[in-house]
Amino acid sequence: MSVWRKCGVCKKDILLGATYQKCSISSCRKFAFCSVDCWSVHDSVMGHKSAYAEEERAPLTLKEERPRRRIVAKSAGRSQEASQSDLPMDVLIVVSKLKAYVKAKSGMNTSGDVGDELSKFVRVLVDEACENARADGRKTLMARDFSTLKIG
Numbered sequence: 241m242s243v244w245r246k247c248g249v250c251k252k253d254i255l256l257g258a259t260y261q262k263c264s265i266s267s268c269r270k271f272a273f274c275s276v277d278c279w280s281v282h283d284s285v286m287g288h289k290s291a292y293a294e295e296e297r298a299p300l301t302l303k304e305e306r307p308r309r310r311i312v313a314k315s316a317g318r319s320q321e322a323s324q325s326d327l328p329m330d331v332l333i334v335v336s337k338l339k340a341y342v343k344a345k346s347g348m349n350t351s352g353d354v355g356d357e358l359s360k361f362v363r364v365l366v367d368e369a370c371e372n373a374r375a376d377g378r379k380t381l382m383a384r385d386f387s388t389l390k391i392g
């Protein structure tokens with residue numbers, strides 16, 4: 241049998257599947273005690289006023305200890321826009337073409353993180369252009385949606 245936790249007082253092993261005592265005070269739930277005696281020691285050390293020991297059974301496998309993944313349901317009434325964390329944050333620039341352009345234009349080399357940085361600008365421009373398309377009642381982003389944006 242493998243050890244689940246150690247007693248919060250005497251440090252004796254509490255095995256998987258074994259019964260143990262836990263303190264009724266919610267902030268003490270992280271502690272496990274091998275016996276009521278050990279819990280009583282804890283009780284007097286902590287000076288609880290109206291606490292009691294609760295008998296619990298340790299999980300049979302350590303796997304049960306893992307926190308369950310929280311599934312966040314998307315609310316139906318939400319707009320179609322993805323929240324910031326859902327958005328793909330890939331590099332939107334063809335870096336090889338960019339490098340070729342920079343080289344031809346200025347003779348300079350382009351560092352690898354430029355594509356990432358430029359993608360931020362592209363996103364800002366595209367976001368604004370989408371607003372223009374929306375204001376125009378369209379669901380298709382078009383070149384002219386960029387015409388009011390200040391480029392060059």
Ligand SMILES: [Zn+2]
Binds near residue numbers: 251273
């Ligand atoms: Zn103990």
Ligand SMILES: [Zn+2]
Binds near residue numbers: 264268286288
């Ligand atoms: Zn306690």
